[in-house]
Amino acid sequence: MKAYKLEIWVTAVCLALVSVAGGFASSLFVIFRNSFFNRIATPGALVPVYGETMYVVDKYILCLPLHYFLLIVLSWIGVTLIGAIWCLIMDKLEERQRT
Amino acid sequence: MEPRGEVFVLGLILSIALLVISVFISVWARRFTRSLGDYYVAGRSIGALNNGLAMVSLALSLTTFIGLTALIINGLYLAVAVYASFTASFIGLMMLAAPYLRRHKSYTTMAFIAERYDSKFLRIFAVIVMLVVSVLYLAGNLKGIGIVFYYLLGVPEVWGIIVGGLAVTLYVTLGGMYGVTYNQTFQTIVIIFCLMFPVAVVLKALGAAGWAFPPLGYGNMVPLMETVTPHYFWPMLAHPVTYVAIFLGSFFGIIGLPHFVMRFFTVRDAREARWSTIICVFLVGLVNTTVYATGFAAVYWMNTTGFDLSAAAYDYMVFILIDNLAAQGWLAVAVAGAIAAGLSTVAGLLMIMGAGLIHDLYGSLKPGVDDEKKLKLSYAAMFTVGILVILFSLNPPTFILEAIMWAFGIAGASLGVPVVLGIWWKRTNKYGAAAGMIAGFLLTFIPWILIGYLGMEPVQIPLPFFAKYLYGPLGWIKTTAVAIPVSFILTILVSWFTPVPPEALQLQVDQMHGWTDYNEKRYNGKVLPVTIIVLAVLVMWFMTTGYELFPK
Numbered sequence: 001m002k003a004y005k006l007e008i009w010v011t012a013v014c015l016a017l018v019s020v021a022g023g024f025a026s027s028l029f030v031i032f033r034n035s036f037f038n039r040i041a042t043p044g045a046l047v048p049v050y051g052e053t054m055y056v057v058d059k060y061i062l063c064l065p066l067h068y069f070l071l072i073v074l075s076w077i078g079v080t081l082i083g084a085i086w087c088l089i090m091d092k093l094e095e096r097q098r099t
Numbered sequence: 100m101e102p103r104g105e106v107f108v109l110g111l112i113l114s115i116a117l118l119v120i121s122v123f124i125s126v127w128a129r130r131f132t133r134s135l136g137d138y139y140v141a142g143r144s145i146g147a148l149n150n151g152l153a154m155v156s157l158a159l160s161l162t163t164f165i166g167l168t169a170l171i172i173n174g175l176y177l178a179v180a181v182y183a184s185f186t187a188s189f190i191g192l193m194m195l196a197a198p199y200l201r202r203h204k205s206y207t208t209m210a211f212i213a214e215r216y217d218s219k220f221l222r223i224f225a226v227i228v229m230l231v232v233s234v235l236y237l238a239g240n241l242k243g244i245g246i247v248f249y250y251l252l253g254v255p256e257v258w259g260i261i262v263g264g265l266a267v268t269l270y271v272t273l274g275g276m277y278g279v280t281y282n283q284t285f286q287t288i289v290i291i292f293c294l295m296f297p298v299a300v301v302l303k304a305l306g307a308a309g310w311a312f313p314p315l316g317y318g319n320m321v322p323l324m325e326t327v328t329p330h331y332f333w334p335m336l337a338h339p340v341t342y343v344a345i346f347l348g349s350f351f352g353i354i355g356l357p358h359f360v361m362r363f364f365t366v367r368d369a370r371e372a373r374w375s376t377i378i379c380v381f382l383v384g385l386v387n388t389t390v391y392a393t394g395f396a397a398v399y400w401m402n403t404t405g406f407d408l409s410a411a412a413y414d415y416m417v418f419i420l421i422d423n424l425a426a427q428g429w430l431a432v433a434v435a436g437a438i439a440a441g442l443s444t445v446a447g448l449l450m451i452m453g454a455g456l457i458h459d460l461y462g463s464l465k466p467g468v469d470d471e472k473k474l475k476l477s478y479a480a481m482f483t484v485g486i487l488v489i490l491f492s493l494n495p496p497t498f499i500l501e502a503i504m505w506a507f508g509i510a511g512a513s514l515g516v517p518v519v520l521g522i523w524w525k526r527t528n529k530y531g532a533a534a535g536m537i538a539g540f541l542l543t544f545i546p547w548i549l550i551g552y553l554g555m556e557p558v559q560i561p562l563p564f565f566a567k568y569l570y571g572p573l574g575w576i577k578t579t580a581v582a583i584p585v586s587f588i589l590t591i592l593v594s595w596f597t598p599v600p601p602e603a604l605q606l607q608v609d610q611m612h613g614w615t616d617y618n619e620k621r622y623n624g625k626v627l628p629v630t631i632i633v634l635a636v637l638v639m640w641f642m643t644t645g646y647e648l649f650p651k
Contacts, residue, residue, distance in 0.1 A: 004621050007612065015194050022187020023346025026180040027339035030649060037333075050329065057325065057332060063318025065332045068176070072314070072391060075183035076384030083190040083380060087373045090198070094370065097613045 003096055006089075014086040021074035021082065029067045036067045107251045109427060113435040114251060117289065118266045121442060124282050125274030135470040138275035138477055139206050139454045140364045145280055147371040151378025153283035154362050158189070158383050159290050160236075160444035161243030163390055164437045166500035168420075169413035171394025172401070175331050177572050179391050180342055181504070184349035186384045191350040192359065193376035198369035199522045199611040206364060207451065208357040208514055209459040215521040215607055216529040216600075219463055221536065226460045228513040228540055229357045232506040233448045234491060235547075236356070239502040240448075241492035243414070244441040247434055250418050260492050267442050268485025271449045272478055276365060279446045286439040287382070293436020294386055297421050297429040298393050304424040305396055314388035317395055324395070327402040331395075337571050338649045340642045344580035347638070351583055352507030355515030358444075358451040369613070393417060400424070449488070453481035504576065505547045512539030512582035520590055522612075525605040525623045531594025539586030546578045568642055580642050584635030591628045 020028075029036055037055040046054065059066035132138050145153070163182075170178035205211040209229055213222030241260045248259025270278055295313060302310035302317055309316025324331050334342075353359050363372045397416045400406060400423075408416065417437075421430045457477045462468065468476075516539060517532040546562065549555045557569035557578075565581050568574075606617045614621070 001618075001620070004612075004618075011194050015191065018187055018190045018194070019346065019350070022190070023184050023350065024343065025183075026176075026334045026342035026345075029334040030337070030339040030342070033335050037335075046329065054329060055333060055335070056329070060318075060321075062315055063321055064315065065321070067334065068179070068332050069315075071179065071183050072388050075187045076314075076381075076388055079187040079190045080377060080381045080384065083193060083377050086190075086194060087377060090373060091370060094613055 003093055007093055010086060010089050014082050017082050018079050021078040025067075025071055025074060029071075036065070106253065107427075107431070107434070109431040110251050110434040113431050114247070114438050117435050117438055118442075120285070121282050122266065122270045122273070124285060125270035125278030128274040128278035128281050131277040132275045135458070135474045135477070136206075137277065138474055139450075139458060140361070141276040141280050143365060144367060145365045145371075146367065147374040148378060149280065149284055150362055150366045150371065150375035151382070152287040153280045154189075154359070154375060154379040155382045155386070156283040156287040156290055156440065156443035157359065157362065157447045158185075158379065159287070159386050159440050160503070161240050161247075161437060161441040162500045162503045163387065164290070164294065164440045165243055165246065165414050165417050166239070166503070167387075167390045168394045168397055168417045170500045171391070172397055172413050172416060173410070174572055175328075175336070175398070176334050177337055177341070178394065180334070181345050181349075181573075182387045182390070184342075184345045185353075186380060186387050188349035188353045189376055189380040189383060192353045193373055193380075195350075195519050196354045196360065196522060197363045197376055198372045200360060200518075201363050201366060201369045201372040202611045202613065203607065204364075206361075206458050207454050208355070208360045208518060209455055211360075212514070212517055212521065212532070213459070213463070215604065216517070216527075216532050217604055218529040218533070221517075221529060221532060222459055222463050224533070224536060224540075225514060226455045228509065228536070229455045230452065231544065232356060232510045232514075233358065233452050234488065235502045235506040235509070236358075237445060237448050237488050238492045239500065240441050240444050241489065244438065244445075246414055247418075247437045247441070250415065251434060257493055261489055263438070263441060264445070264485060264489035264492065267445045268449065268482060268489070271446045271453075271485065272481045275477075276450060279450050280365060282446060283443045286443040289439040290436050290443075291382065291386060293432045293439065294393075295389055297425055297433045297436075298389050298396070300425040300429050301396050301420055302392060305399060307396075313392040314385065317392055317399075320395070320399055323403065324399050328398060331398060335649060337573070338568075338646065340580055340638070340645075341571065341573065341577060343638055343641065344577045347583045348504065348507045348511050348576065348579040351511030351515030351519065353511075353515075354518050355510030355513060356507065357455065357510075357514070358447040360518075361447070361451050361454070393420070396420060449481060449485055452484045452488075453477055456480050456484065501551065504573075505543070505551050508576070508579040508582065509540065509543040509547065511579065512543045512586045516583065516586040516590055520587070520594075522608065523622060524591075524594075524627055525608045525621075526594055526599065526628070527590060528594045528597055528600040528604075530597040531590040531592070534593040535586040535590030538589050539582050542582035542585060543578060546575065550575045565639075565642065568646075577642060580638050584638050587631050587635045591632055595628070 038058045042050045042054040057065040061069045209225035212225045244263035245256030245259035298313045307317040308319040457480045520527040549560045557575040
């Protein structure tokens with residue numbers, strides 16, 4: 001049962017990480033929007049479109065907005081790395097199952 | 100959309116060359132096909148690298164190449180989030196289904212569902228769902244091929260649909276899964292080259308400092324973009340549950356889409372299935388992030404130059420951009436890449452439709468038919484399906500990506516849920532699977548008919564209690580946040596209150612996970628089903644709340 005429990009737990013943890021990196025990240029950016037954006041008075045000409053105040057990006061990385069950078073990099077490199085780690089563990093588990 | 104006014108000779112030469120090479124590969128690969136197993140699953144002999152590359156071109160359909168740019172112009176950040184989920188969903192597919200399905204040794208998703216639940220009814224129902232989602236997927240891609248031909252020759256889209264459709268039908272029928280696999284591998288290389296280089300040239304023309312690496316190379320253009328389109332990077336234009344719905348649709352949709360799953364039946368073993376997914380997700384991510392750059396460039400160019408384009412013509416934007424900012428040679432390269440992207444996906448879909456009709460439907464109704472006859476029938480079925488799909492696609496959807504997004508939702512709620520629970524929870528039985536599949540199908544298919552086909556406003560559809568929340572950008576996508584949770588809840592509860600499946604069926608679960616013996620305690624606890632039910636209820640509750648906190 002040890003190998004079985006390891007399979008379940010490793011899969012659950014990796015899947016949770018992939019879900020956040022590739023799925024829920026944007027929900028979190030909306031919920032915690034004040035950490036990524038500042039609210040400023042809207043420039044005069046844009047008031048009819050955006051209202052009295054509007055959001056502007058607060059943090060950047062490689063000149064891209066931080067949340068956008070996290071979204072595209074985590075959903076690509078991030079999930080690839082998590083997936084590769086999961087594969088390595090499953091390869092080991094398979095060897096153990098065979099013996 | 101006005102035609103270019105002349106035949107684009109260079110693009111035409113490259114496109115015809117691509118079509119000829121594809122048919123040639125199929126004729127060459129035909130020599131490997133000696134049995135039904137060779138025809139449908141390439142004799143289960145494909146290695147990780149080959150399968151990974153083939154999966155990339157299957158994933159990078161014309162919807163990625165031209166549809167995503169159109170979606171970004173329409174939906175900005177939301178569109179990027181859709182494809183971020185799609186990229187990551189391959190890892191979800193790998194962790195939840197791929198290696199286990201490979202060990203099951205079925206030919207198709209429909210066969211897996213039928214054998215895991217020992218139900219002829221579920222086999223037939225799964226084939227019907229497969230046909231619906233495949234046709235939706237195909238219609239979008241064939242329209243894309245039509246758009247490319249329209250741009251090339253100035254001829255109506257319908258000619259592209261007919262010529263492109265016939266070419267792909269020919270090579271799928273000829274080469275079977277071997278031909279499809281080697282073609283998809285070749286097309287992946289074509290797609291990556293044909294997308295990355297023209298986009299780099301476009302970014303250079305627009306002044307991007309990092310044009311040599313398009314995925315992250317446009318940062319210096321961001322300040323001007325934030326001036327001309329301040330909301331480009333705003334995730335808060337949609338309620339956060341929209342992103343949850345996108346996540347559910349992507350992760351379970353890809354597991355439910357039989358043409359993706361079928362690729363895993365072709366590899367040598369479970370290990371190859373896993374590593375082929377890693378290769379695939381890395382390359383799909385590379386291409387998708389390049390398309391985000393294309394979408395960014397399109398919006399940037401339109402809003403800084405004042406270029407005006409009707410919304411119905413957004414699907415043409417990639418070619419317009421390259422036509423205006425790069426040399427004609429790059430446009431020819433992009434056109435060839437787009438055709439490769441369309442053909443590879445259409446081939447995969449035709450393959451699964453033929454397999455579903457002959458192996459799963461005909462084979463189920465007439466179990467005594469031998470493999471040799473099935474193989475002969477498969478050639479005929481594949482050709483017939485191709486012709487029927489061409490005819491169906493003559494009246495395609497307005498935006499090609501929306502049809503595919505509906506296909507993901509329907510597949511996720513109807514097929515993805517019984518596949519995942521069938522692998523991870525032994526207690527799942529045919530009654531539960533049937534309840535979940537039927538409910539999931541109705542909760543996604545009926546909204547597609549009403550919204551996607553008849554054009555009703557999402558908030559006006561007769562979906563009790565939830566319809567009023569289906570507003571905002573891509574508001575209809577929230578139907579997924581109802582359908583998939585309901586499908587999970589019904590499958591679990593009905594399975595719980597109906598007889599335990601026979602031990603032989605439960606043993607399949609152990610075997611799929613690599614165990615040779617049966618152990619009742621494995622994959623049979625209460626924690627998993629209870630957790631899923633709690634999460635499912637939470638998602639549906641989340642959809643109905645928080646609207647005072649988040650802007651519409």
